[in-house]
Amino acid sequence: MIRFQFVDDHRNTYEVKRMCSVLGIQRSSFYKWCASRSARAARQAADDALCERIEHHFEFWDHTYGYRRITAELTDDPHVDEPVNRKRVARLTRENGMVGIHLRKPKTTTISDPGAQVFADLVGRDFSAAELGTTYVGDITYLPYGNEGKFLYLATVIDLYSRRIVGWSIADHMRSSLVEDALQNVTNNRETLKGTIFHSDHGRQYTSSSFQAMCRRFGVVQSMGKIGSSADNALAESVNAALKRETLQGAKRWSCEFQCRREVFRWLVRYNSRRRHSALGYRAPVDFEVDYTSMMDFAA
Numbered sequence: 591m592i593r594f595q596f597v598d599d600h601r602n603t604y605e606v607k608r609m610c611s612v613l614g615i616q617r618s619s620f621y622k623w624c625a626s627r628s629a630r631a632a633r634q635a636a637d638d639a640l641c642e643r644i645e646h647h648f649e650f651w652d653h654t655y656g657y658r659r660i661t662a663e664l665t666d667d668p669h670v671d672e673p674v675n676r677k678r679v680a681r682l683t684r685e686n687g688m689v690g691i692h693l694r695k696p697k698t699t700t701i702s703d704p705g706a707q708v709f710a711d712l713v714g715r716d717f718s719a720a721e722l723g724t725t726y727v728g729d730i731t732y733l734p735y736g737n738e739g740k741f742l743y744l745a746t747v748i749d750l751y752s753r754r755i756v757g758w759s760i761a762d763h764m765r766s767s768l769v770e771d772a773l774q775n776v777t778n779n780r781e782t783l784k785g786t787i788f789h790s791d792h793g794r795q796y797t798s799s800s801f802q803a804m805c806r807r808f809g810v811v812q813s814m815g816k817i818g819s820s821a822d823n824a825l826a827e828s829v830n831a832a833l834k835r836e837t838l839q840g841a842k843r844w845s846c847e848f849q850c851r852r853e854v855f856r857w858l859v860r861y862n863s864r865r866r867h868s869a870l871g872y873r874a875p876v877d878f879e880v881d882y883t884s885m886m887d888f889a890a
Contacts (some may be wrong), residue, residue, distance in 0.1 A: 593826065594623045615746055632801075641682050643670055656835035657683045662872035708797075712813035713789045717825040719751040722882050723780050725787045726750065729826035730795065731833070731871055733760070734843035735850040745772040747788070747797075748826060752882070753867050754867045755829070755858055756780060756876035759852075760851060766798040773804060786808030789821050790813060 593613045597606060597620055610617045615685060647663040655663070657680040664674045683689070704804050726747050733742040745768045747757035757776035761768050769790075776783060788810045790796040794876040796814070814823020837844075837853045844850035866872040873881070 592840070593830060594620050598745060599626065617864045637678075637682060640664075640674065640678075644679060644682055644688065648683070651660070651865075652836060653688075653839065656689075659866045659872060662866045662876065676752055692849060701786050708792065709812040709814045710789050711789075711815050711822065712811065713763075713815070713822075715815075715822060717750055720748070721792060722751045722879060723749060723786065724751065725789070726756070726776070727826040728772065728791045728796070729790065729823060729830060730764065730768065730793060731830035733850050733854060735845065735847055737844065740847070742847065742854075743768055744830075745853060746826065746829065747772050747776050748829060749825065750825070751841070752838060752875045752879045753825075753870060754779075754862050754879060763849075765802050766795045769793075769795040770801055770804050773801075773808070773810070777808075782809075785811070787811050789813040790826075798835065829861075833861075 593615055597609045597613065597615070599608065601618055606620065607617060610620055643664060644660055644778050645802070645832070647660050648666070651659075658676065660683065661674055661676045662678045664670050664679065673680070701833050713725065717727070726749055728745065728747045730743055730745045733744065734740070740762075742760055742762055745759045746755050747753065749756050756779045757772045759768055759771035759775060761771075773783075773788070786809070788805060790812070792814055795801060802812065804810075833854065844853060862874065862875050863876045866874060867878075870878045
């Protein structure tokens with residue numbers, strides 16, 4: 591391409607045949623390249639227009655979306671008139687330096703109680719569910735803020751079918767009430783928890799007598815993976831990692847408690863209502879649940 595451009599730039603000074611011979615290119619290829627100039631210009635203009643929409647979505651999602659999710663956004667974008675190929679989006683994001691935020695090494699939060707009751711693993715690393723509201727996973731993550739080494743703590747409860755965070759709680763402590771409040775919060779989004787499975791690690795909060803009593807009261811069956819195996823609760827830990835990656839964006843902590851609470855709350859709302867998930871066909875959890883409910887009503 592550069593050699594063709596050189597010949598075109600100097601064709602009024604030197605003979606085309608001579609330049610093609612010196613540069614080792616075919617004259618027919620050069621003339622074909624010249625004939626396709628308008629088509630190339632049209633493609634470049636189309637790429638420029640698409641790149642503007644890609645940048646819009648990249649900025650809207652705070653540089654957290656990769657080319658797959660951006661492609662899904664473009665599919666629903668009323669400003670994009672034609673279907674968009676994922677490879678084309680990948681090329682444009684790469685050429686324009688639009689790369690999603692990468693994971694940072696997570697901080698371990700599980701403090702097990704060797705003498706506590708251990709429950710069987712009913713999930714077995716299969717982070718899927720056949721129906722909505724049947725299997726949940728939960729976890730706790732540190733939320734560092736300020737320059738004094740302070741932390742808030744977030745407990746979440748995630749529906750394996752829809753990937754929705756149906757319950758969560760944030761506090762300045764890691765007592766059992768943190769996870770109890772998160773499970774209690776699930777009842778605001780689900781009619782019942784009777785017969786459901788709740789999977790977690792062996793943290794003291796989940797093995798505490800008060801949390802076990804709450805599970806029995808709600809009819810929840812507890813499940814736990816192996817001690818020291820993060821893979822046994824990988825989905826919950828993946829959500830925690832995405833939260834920190836997409837809100838901190840490489841920073842080590844939030845500036846203050848207020849900013850931490852605000853940014854985490856904003857992310858949780860967007861995660862459920864707007865953030866696209868590859869496991870859901872690049873739909874948001876709330877939309878996925880609406881489709882499920884509509885399908886069940888139709889089947890009934």
